[in-house]
Amino acid sequence: MSPGVKKWAMFTIRWGIAVAGIWYVATKISWRDQVIVLGAGNLPYKVRLAEPAEENAATVKILDAVPGIDDPVIPTSALVSEADRKEVELRFPDGVKTRPLLAVDLTHDLHAAERVLVTDPLTEKGEWYDVAQVVGGYRVKVPYPLIQAGLGHMLQKAEPMFLWAAIGIFPLTFLITGVRWYLLLNALEIRLGLARAFVINMVGGFYNTFMPGSTGGDVLKAYYAAKHTHLRTRAVMSVIVDRAIGLIALIILGGTMAAMQWREPEARQVALLAFAIVAVLVAGLGIFFTPSLRRLTGLDFIMRRLPMQRQLNKAVEALEVYRRRPALIAAALLGSLPVHATVITSAMFAGMAFDLKLQPLDYWVIVPIVVLAGSIPISPQGVGVMEGFAILLMRPHGCTVAESFALTMSIRVVQIVWNLTGGIFVLRGGYHAPSAKEQAEQEAEEEDGSTKSEARSTKQISSTNTENQAEPIVSDI
Numbered sequence: 238m239s240p241g242v243k244k245w246a247m248f249t250i251r252w253g254i255a256v257a258g259i260w261y262v263a264t265k266i267s268w269r270d271q272v273i274v275l276g277a278g279n280l281p282y283k284v285r286l287a288e289p290a291e292e293n294a295a296t297v298k299i300l301d302a303v304p305g306i307d308d309p310v311i312p313t314s315a316l317v318s319e320a321d322r323k324e325v326e327l328r329f330p331d332g333v334k335t336r337p338l339l340a341v342d343l344t345h346d347l348h349a350a351e352r353v354l355v356t357d358p359l360t361e362k363g364e365w366y367d368v369a370q371v372v373g374g375y376r377v378k379v380p381y382p383l384i385q386a387g388l389g390h391m392l393q394k395a396e397p398m399f400l401w402a403a404i405g406i407f408p409l410t411f412l413i414t415g416v417r418w419y420l421l422l423n424a425l426e427i428r429l430g431l432a433r434a435f436v437i438n439m440v441g442g443f444y445n446t447f448m449p450g451s452t453g454g455d456v457l458k459a460y461y462a463a464k465h466t467h468l469r470t471r472a473v474m475s476v477i478v479d480r481a482i483g484l485i486a487l488i489i490l491g492g493t494m495a496a497m498q499w500r501e502p503e504a505r506q507v508a509l510l511a512f513a514i515v516a517v518l519v520a521g522l523g524i525f526f527t528p529s530l531r532r533l534t535g536l537d538f539i540m541r542r543l544p545m546q547r548q549l550n551k552a553v554e555a556l557e558v559y560r561r562r563p564a565l566i567a568a569a570l571l572g573s574l575p576v577h578a579t580v581i582t583s584a585m586f587a588g589m590a591f592d593l594k595l596q597p598l599d600y601w602v603i604v605p606i607v608v609l610a611g612s613i614p615i616s617p618q619g620v621g622v623m624e625g626f627a628i629l630l631m632r633p634h635g636c637t638v639a640e641s642f643a644l645t646m647s648i649r650v651v652q653i654v655w656n657l658t659g660g661i662f663v664l665r666g667g668y669h670a671p672s673a674k675e676q677a678e679q680e681a682e683e684e685d686g687s688t689k690s691e692a693r694s695t696k697q698i699s700s701t702n703t704e705n706q707a708e709p710i711v712s713d714i
Contacts (some may be wrong), residue, residue, distance in 0.1 A: 254302055267683055269387040272297055272316050273340055277305030281340040281354065283315060289390040292382060292639055317354065318343045318584045319381040321625075326372040333372055339363050347380035379625045388650065391591065391643055399590035403647065405587065407655050409579045414438060417569050418479045422462070424562050425471040425555055428463065436662050437461050443659025455480055455533035470551035478559060482566070486573035488514055491609030494602045501629060507606055526560055579607060580648070587647035593640050595631065603630045607645060623648070 269285040276282045284301035287309065297316070299309050317340040325338050336355035342365070343350055350368050353375060357364045368375040394402070415435035422429050429437075441458030459476040463469035492511025498504035524530040531537045543549055559566055585600040595603070610626040627641040 241627045267385070267387045268389040269300065270297075270390050270590065271385045271387060272299065272311070272383060273310055273319055273353075273365065274299065274303055274306065274316060275340075276303040278361070279354070281363065282540065283319070286384075289387075289393065290384050292384055294384070297384065313383060316383040317341065318347075318383060319385075320354075321377065321379040321381065325355065325375065327353075327355065327366055327370045328372060329370075341375075341377075343377065343380060345457075347382065348377065350375045350377055380628060380638055382642065384516075384639070386643065386646075388646075391646065395587075395590040396592070397590075399586045403583045403586035403590060404651055404654065406579060407583045407651050410576045411435070411439060411442065411655065412481070413572060413576050413579075414483065417482070417572050418475065420565060421479050421536055421559075421569060422472070424474055424565055425558055427466050427467055427468055427472055427475065433465065439659035440658070440662050441664055442656040446653055446656040465524075470548050471555045474552050475557035478556075479569075482569045483513070483573050483576065487572055487577055487605070487609055490574065490577050491605040494605040495609070497602050497629060498606070504626075504630065505608060507610060507626075509607065525556075577605065577608070580652075581605065583651055584644060584648050586650065588644055591640065591643045591647070593631075593644060594634050594636050599634060603627065603644075604648070606630060608648065 250498075267285065271283055271285055271291050273281045273283050282301075282303045284299045284303060287298040287300040296310050296312050299306075299311055300335045320338040320340050322338055324335050326335050328332050337615045338355055339351060340354040341350045342352040342354070352365045352367055353371060354363045354365055356362075381567040411416065412435075415438045416431070418438055419429065419434040422434060422443075423512055437458055440461065441455055444457050445455070446697055455476055462472040462476060466472050488511045492508050492515070495504045495508035495511065499508065524536060528537075581600055581604045584604045585597060586594055587648075588600060607623050607626050607630070610623060623645040624642055627645045628638055631641045631644070
C-alpha cells in the first residue's frame with residue numbers, strides 16, 4: 238500500500254470510528270421527556286412527549302404515533318412504568334411458567350408493584366397479572382418514574398452557573414489520571430512522554446464511552462501504548478495496574494462511605510463487599526510475592542503450566558518492579574482519591590443546579606456508593622444499578638425518584654461529554670505510533686534509562702532473601 242493510500246485509509250477509519258461512536262452515544266440520550274403507553278395488543282411503547290411534563294401532571298401529550306391510540310393527550314393514570322427486569326416467574330394452575338416482562342404498574346409512591354404486564358405466548362399480546370402470582374413476590378429493584386425526564390427538560394430547569402461548574406471541573410480527572418499513568422510508565426523505564434501519555438489516555442476514554450463494558454478503551458489504550466515501545470508487555474501491564482489502582486481507590490472510598498450508611502441493607506452489602514475485596518487483594522499480593530506461600534498454595538504449579546510463558550514472565554517482572562517501588566504505588570493510590578473527589582464535587586454542583594434536597598456533605602456519602610455500584614459489570618454504563626442505589630440513599634433526604642434519576646444522569650452525561658472530547662485526538666491521529674526515527678530515539682532513551690537503573694535494581698535484588706533469588710516466580714520458557 239502506497240503512503241498516500243495508507244494515509245487516506247487511516248484518515249477514513251479515524252473519522253468513521255469517531256462519527257460512529259458519537260452517533261451511538263447520541264442515540265442513547267433522549268432530549269425530550271419519555272413515557273410508556275399501552276397501544277394495540279396491550280403492548281407498551283416508549284414515546285417522546287411533545288412538551289415537558291411534571292410527575293404530578295394530570296395529562297401528557299405524546300409526540301410519537303402509537304398503534305391503537307388516536308388522541309395524543311394521555312391521562313397520566315394510563316401510563317405504566319418501565320420494567321426493571323426481563324422476565325418473571327408466574328404461578329398457573331398447571332405449574333410455574335416464565336414470561337417476558339413488558340412493564341409494571343407501580344403504587345403511587347413507587348415503592349411496590351401492583352400488577353405486572355407480560356407477553357401471552359399464544360396471542361403475543363400483553364396481559365396483566367397480579368403480583369400475588371409472581372413466584373417469591375415482586376420486589377421493585379428500580380422504580381422507574383412514569384415520566385422520565387429528558388436531557389432538554391433537565392437543562393431547562395437547571396441553574397446554569399452550577400451546571401457549568403459541574404462540567405468545567407471534570408477535566409481534572411483526565412489530568413490526574415494522565416499524570417498517574419505517566420509515572421507508572423516511567424517506573425517501568427518506558428519514556429512515553431507526559432503529552433503523549435495524556436493523549437492516549439484521552440483516546441482510551443473516548444472508546445470507553447461506547448465500547449462494550451468499561452474496559453474496551455483500556456484495551457486500545459494498552460495497544461497504542463505498546464506501539465510506542467519495545468517493552469510491549471510492560472506497557473500493557475502499566476495500563477492494567479493503572480486501572481487496578483483507580484478501582485481500588487474507588488472501592489476503599491466507596492466502601493468507607495457505604496459503612497456510614499450501615500443501616501441500609503444494600504449499603505451494608507456494598508461495604509462488606511468492598512472490604513472483602515480489599516482483604517482478598519492484600520492476601521493475594523502477600524501470597525504472590527512470598528515464594529514459600531506460592532509453593533504452599535500451588536500458585537507456582539499453576540503459573541508454570543500457563544500458556545505464553547515468555548509474556549507471563551515479563552508481566553511478573555513488571556509487577557516486581559512495582560513491588561520495589563511501594564512509595565510510587567502509595568502515591569498513585571492516594572493520587573486517585575482526588576480523581577474521585579472531583580467526580581463527587583461535579584455531582585454536587587449538578588445537584589445544586591437541579592436544586593436537589595441534599596446538603597454538600599451528603600454527596601460525599603451518596604455519590605461514591607452510587608459510582609461504585611455502577612462500576613459492577615451488570616449493565617452498560619451502570620444503567621439501572623446506579624439509579625437503584627441513588628433512589629435508596631436519596632429518599633431519606635426527601636428526594637423524589639425523578640431527582641435521583643437527575644443526579645445519576647448528570648454523573649453519566651458529564652463523563653460522556655468529556656470522554657467524547659477524546660474523539661478530537663482520534664480525528665487528528667495524535668495517538669499514532671512514532672516514526673522509525675522517533676522509535677529509535679525513544680528506544681535509545683529507554684535503554685539508557687535501563688542502564689542507569691541497572692545498578693540500583695541489582696542492589697535491590699541482592700538484598701532480598703536467598704530463596705527469592707534462587708527461584709523465579711515463573712519458569713523461563
